[in-house]
Amino acid sequence: MRFPIMQRGSAVFALILFISVVACTASLPKTQGPDASSSELSSALRSRIFTSPEDDLFREGLSCLITAAQPADYEKARATFAALVTSYPKSKWAEPAQRFITLMDDLQACRSKDNVTRQHIESLEREKEGTLLENESLRKSLKQAHERLQTETQKLLAENEQLKKDLQLLKDLEIQLERRERMLR
Secondary structure (H helix, E strand, O other), rough: OOOOOOHHHHHHHHHHHHHHHHHOOOOOOOOOOHHHOHHHHHHHHHHHHOOOOHHHHHHHHHHHHHHOOOOHHHHHHHHHHHHHHHHHOOOOOOOHHHHHHHHHHHHHHHHHHHHHHHHHHHHHHHHHHHHHHHHHHHHHHHHHHHHHHHHHHHHHHHHHHHHHHHHHHHHHHHHHHHHHHHHOO
């Protein structure tokens, strides 16, 4: 199944986020059975994973990417991840942050390429429309010229026939004239 670039990019980020969380989480605290709320699990997960300043930066970068209410803010996320990599190069989050930066750069390159391709397609479609209009105009001109030539051909054929008849008539008249002259002599 083919996904648009935005969906593919979001799917890649979600997959990397999932892998990062699973890989970086040693174990989660046990919840109290089926009655445990998702907010307790979420807060337990946050307190277990995000506890230092670099963790906060990583969480902030992720929150820029994963928002349900609005589209992802790639520029802010990239700046946050870049700050994390620069400020905490030895952090456990430096490598995932660098990968997010690389993915966002790749996504931006794909979007730019997509925009260029779309503009090229639009210009080709405009050119195609112009060519189709010109082609239609040429077809009409050719049809009119063909009809005009057929009409002229019909006229010339009729004129040729009339000339043949006139020539035959002249020949007949000449023969009659010669006969009269012979009779008169």
